[in-house]
Amino acid sequence: MLINTILVGALAAVAHAAQGTLQQMTGDFGPNPTNTFMFFYKPAQLANPPSLLVAMHFCTGTAEAYFTGTQYADLADQLGFIVIYPQSPDGSGGCWDVHTNATLTHNAGGDSLGIASMTRFAIDNWGVDANRVFATGTSSGAMMTSVLMGAYPDLFKGGAGFSGVAFGCFEGPDAWNEQCALGERIMTPQQWGDLVRSGFPGFAGQRPKVQVWHGTADTTLFPQNFFEEIKQWTNVFGYSATPISNITNDPQAGYSFATFGPNFEAILAQGVGHTVPEHAENVLEFFGLS
Numbered sequence: 001m002l003i004n005t006i007l008v009g010a011l012a013a014v015a016h017a018a019q020g021t022l023q024q025m026t027g028d029f030g031p032n033p034t035n036t037f038m039f040f041y042k043p044a045q046l047a048n049p050p051s052l053l054v055a056m057h058f059c060t061g062t063a064e065a066y067f068t069g070t071q072y073a074d075l076a077d078q079l080g081f082i083v084i085y086p087q088s089p090d091g092s093g094g095c096w097d098v099h100t101n102a103t104l105t106h107n108a109g110g111d112s113l114g115i116a117s118m119t120r121f122a123i124d125n126w127g128v129d130a131n132r133v134f135a136t137g138t139s140s141g142a143m144m145t146s147v148l149m150g151a152y153p154d155l156f157k158g159g160a161g162f163s164g165v166a167f168g169c170f171e172g173p174d175a176w177n178e179q180c181a182l183g184e185r186i187m188t189p190q191q192w193g194d195l196v197r198s199g200f201p202g203f204a205g206q207r208p209k210v211q212v213w214h215g216t217a218d219t220t221l222f223p224q225n226f227f228e229e230i231k232q233w234t235n236v237f238g239y240s241a242t243p244i245s246n247i248t249n250d251p252q253a254g255y256s257f258a259t260f261g262p263n264f265e266a267i268l269a270q271g272v273g274h275t276v277p278e279h280a281e282n283v284l285e286f287f288g289l290s
């Protein structure tokens with residue numbers, strides 16, 4: 001038992017150990033009205049051209065915590081993509097601004113504009129393939145993932161969020177939206193879809209694909225948020241709210257993996273609380289990065 005524990009611990013440590021180090025971009029990377037921080041990981045061997053993954057930490061988290069706590073940098077070593085780890089502004093409690101009108105609106109400001117600037121900087125200066133730019137995150141980082149999908153659909157080709165909420169669910173004067181967190185912000189698919197479409201009025205291009213994960217025992221962001229996200233993204237993509245397939249015990253026991261079409265997947269984890277562990281390989285597969 002003890003030996004097993006030690007072995008599992010050692011394997012987990014190896015799985016998350018990137019060969020290189022996390023770096024900080026200290027120069028100007030573009031409009032950044034809230035002073036978000038740009039950290040990044042560039043593996044020694046880059047694909048030509050490299051893809052980009054923007055990976056966003058949870059509340060009270062840091063770029064370093066998400067770099068060491070997830071498998072993305074290790075997978076970047078194997079696959080040659082670049083990872084940007086944005087870090088929320090000083091004084092934010094480590095949380096992302098996912099509630100202001102500015103952050104929810106294309107090029108209007110807020111933390112989302114700082115992250116969009118980092119992304120544009122990488123495309124313009126690091127030779128990143130603009131057709132292979134993706135975002136992921138956990139909790140507050142998952143909420144920011146949906147913010148980016150709605151406000152910057154021109155920049156991102158896909159997003160995957162672990163234990164987040166629908167785009168705009170936290171909108172309002174306060175950083176914490178209790179009604180949304182409790183799963184009591186209930187709207188129709190049309191209303192949720194309109195909220196996404198208001199993020200970038202007039203956007204007529206292909207929208208980024210979306211994957212959401214949630215636990216049924218989440219008492220921080222209640223599981224009803226998972227079903228509100230389903231209403232939202234099926235409306236945005238014009239899919240039926242009934243999944244095409246819903247496979248139980250996929251990708252592991254207790255999870256159910258629902259597919260609504262090529263651009264939207266929703267995975268529910270029975271008995272899992274806040275947060276659902278990052279399933280990095282499933283995320284990369286969804287993005288076509290693996």
Ligand SMILES: *[C@@H]1O[C@H](CO)[C@@H](O)[C@H](O)[C@H]1NC(C)=O
Nearest residue numbers: 100101102105106107108109
């Ligand atoms: C949200 O921000 C946009 C862009 O700055 C502005 O045009 C719009 O009026 C704002 N909406 C609200 C409800 O404040």
Ligand SMILES: *[C@@H]1O[C@H](CO)[C@@H](O)[C@H](O)[C@H]1NC(C)=O
Nearest residue numbers: 243246248256257258266268
């Ligand atoms: C998929 O099936 C599981 C198990 O029956 C269910 O709990 C879950 O709500 C379903 N997912 C969707 C998106 O309908």
